[in-house]
Amino acid sequence: PMMDRNKKDELPKLQVGFIDFVCTFVYKEFSRFHQEVTPMLNGLQNNRMEWKSLADEYDAKVKVMEEEV
Template identity: 95%
Template sequence: PMMDRNKKDELPKLQVGFIDFVCTFVYKEFSRFHKEVTPMLNGLQNNRMEWKSLADEYEAKMRVTEEEV
């Protein structure tokens, strides 16, 4: 579904889910043992905030669209 052109607006939500359920755990565990990974964990968290912002914008737009119908 990630590369489905018809569902491109869902990509931010998918990215947030992937970051939350896969990436964050991996980076947190790696950074516990290798402090060099900590900047990558910080980058991941910043990246998640950007994707979350895009996902929230899309959700807000969809709510407005549903209210208009």
């Protein structure tokens, strides 16, 4: 679905899911053993916030469209 142009608006939600279920665990574990990875973990968390914001915007638009029907 990530490369499906018909579902491009769902990309932010997919990214948040990937970050939550794959990336966060990996970066947290690496940063426990290598402190130099901590800035990358912080960047990941900032990136997640941006994707989450986009996902929330999309969800709000969908909700408005559903209410209009």
